[in-house]
Every structure is written in C-alpha cells, then in structure tokens.
Amino acid sequence: MATVTTDTDTQIQARKCYTLTWVKFTKKYEFHAFEPSEDPGSPKGKTASYVVSSSVFNRSKPHLTLHVGPDEKTAPPVACVYEPFFTRSWKVGLGDVVNFPDAVVWEDMRKETWNYSKLGWRTVRKDGTPVKLAWKRTAHHAIDGKSPSQLSARNFKLVEEDGDGSNILAVFTRAFSIRIYGSVQINVDWGDNFEYMVLMTIVTLYEAINR
Numbered sequence: 651m652a653t654v655t656t657d658t659d660t661q662i663q664a665r666k667c668y669t670l671t672w673v674k675f676t677k678k679y680e681f682h683a684f685e686p687s688e689d690p691g692s693p694k695g696k697t698a699s700y701v702v703s704s705s706v707f708n709r710s711k712p713h714l715t716l717h718v719g720p721d722e723k724t725a726p727p728v729a730c731v732y733e734p735f736f737t738r739s740w741k742v743g744l745g746d747v748v749n750f751p752d753a754v755v756w757e758d759m760r761k762e763t764w765n766y767s768k769l770g771w772r773t774v775r776k777d778g779t780p781v782k783l784a785w786k787r788t789a790h791h792a793i794d795g796k797s798p799s800q801l802s803a804r805n806f807k808l809v810e811e812d813g814d815g816s817n818i819l820a821v822f823t824r825a826f827s828i829r830i831y832g833s834v835q836i837n838v839d840w841g842d843n844f845e846y847m848v849l850m851t852i853v854t855l856y857e858a859i860n861r
Contacts, residue, residue: 654702662777665836665837665838665839666688666766666792666835666836666845667683667684667685667686667725667745667793667824667833667834667836668681668682668683668699668700668833668834668849669681669682669684669690669691669693669830670822670830670831670832670834670852670853670856671693671829671830671831671835672828672829672830672834674829677703677704678701678702678703678704678722678820679698679701679702679704679707679831679853679857680693680698680700680701680702680732681698681700681701681702681834681849682696682697682699683699683835685698686794686835687797687798689795690793690830690833691827693704693830695696697720698720698770698810699718699719699720700716700718700719701716701717701720701722701725701847702714702716702849702853703705703715703717703719703771704792705724705808712730712732713731713732713733714730714731714733714850714853714857715730715731715747715748716728716729716730716846716850716853717851720839722750722856723830725848726746726749727746727747727748727848728745728746728793729742729743729744729745729798729846729847729849729850730742730745730747730754730850731743731759731850731854732742735838736853737756738761738762739758739759739760739761740758740759740800740854741756741757741758742757742758742759742850742851742854743757743770744756744757744843744846744847748806755806757770757771757772757773757847758771759771759811759851761855761858762784763776765803765860766787766802766855766858766859767786767787768785768787768790769784769851769855770782770784770788770811770849771784771785772785772849773840773843773844774843774844775844776839776840776841776844778809781809781810781812781845782811782812783808783809783810783811783819784808784809784811785807785822785855786806786807786808786809786815787805787806787850788805788806788821789805790808791807791818792804792805792820792823793823793833793834793835794835796823796833797848798823798824799824799826802824803821803859804822804824804832804856804859805821805824806820806821806822806852806855807820807822808820808848809820812858814824817847818837819836819837819838819840819848820834820835820837820838820848820852821834821837822835822837822856823833823835825856831856832856834848834849834852836848838842
C-alpha cells in the first residue's frame, strides 16, 4: 500500500486516483477517477474527469494541454506542455493558455537521466512554499492494492528532492494494456494546481517514453 508520511508521522490514505487511458484512433488521453478501494480496471462507460489534447504538428501551440472535463472543445484548459527542441527540458504551464496566456505560470521539467528514470520539476505546496520534486522510476512502490512489475521500467514515484525519498507524494503504476496506460495515485492534498501538475507531468513523461 502506498502511503505518505507527514512531518507528524501521520499515515494518510490516497486522496485521488485516476486511470490514464489512450483514446483509440486519436492523439488524446483521458484520466478517469476511481476510488482507492476500487480496482482501476477498465474505465469503459465512465465519464473522463480530465482530457489531454495533443497538437503534434503546430509548434505555435502546446504539445499537450490538460482540460477539466471530458471534452477538450468545451472543457477549460488548466495546464499545458511545450515539447523541447534539442533540449533536456519541457516547459510546463499552469493556467489557461488559450484565454489567459499572460497569466500562465511556467516551470521547467528536466530530464535528469538519459533513460527517463528521473525527471525533476518545481511547484508550491498548499501553503505557498516552493518545493523541488522528481518523478523517479520505482520497482518497490505502487498504487494501493497493486504490486509493481519488476520487469517494467514505467512505474514511477513522486518525491521531494530535498527529503530522504520516504515522503511519496504520488505514484504511477503501469497497466499491461494497449489502451490503458496505468493509474496515478495522489497521496497528499496540496490543492487543485498541484493535482494538475501531477497529471500533466506524468502524461508528458509517459508519452516521451513511448516514442
């Protein structure tokens, strides 16, 4: 079971869980919410909580955009990513890049190893204090009720860079399916913006690995 240890040594159960899926015959992804007590299974018949649209050929637009809701045409964008050009970092934007581009807050997500085993980025805690985080490959941590495959290189944990690695803020566990990529479990309540960043960065990481 994936838990997170706070400064008071209190064990907190998962706050949010989402299954990441690929929409067939498109370049879109969806996040479907499920309860920590449920098996993520197939999201068939469920309405997506988030949709991620892709713009592959238009470099003037973000490569990936996260929308709240099931339809990117009507759902507001809340985060986006610009793909790197011959660099080791992505530009991750928090906010509505379509309607309020000047208000978007930008952060770098940097590839810190050649094989995508670690990607670092920055955000703020719920109290507004900055924190440096990293998605790190793991063979020992998974969403509640699951065990990570020792053969997969696509299981990740999100940890604070300044800590000892024991404070696991989120985990991503791969699913062995063509359409279902895996499930992400967010272990802390740092607000909506943190959730958007977690989802935006993990789908960016997973798509980069798939190439």
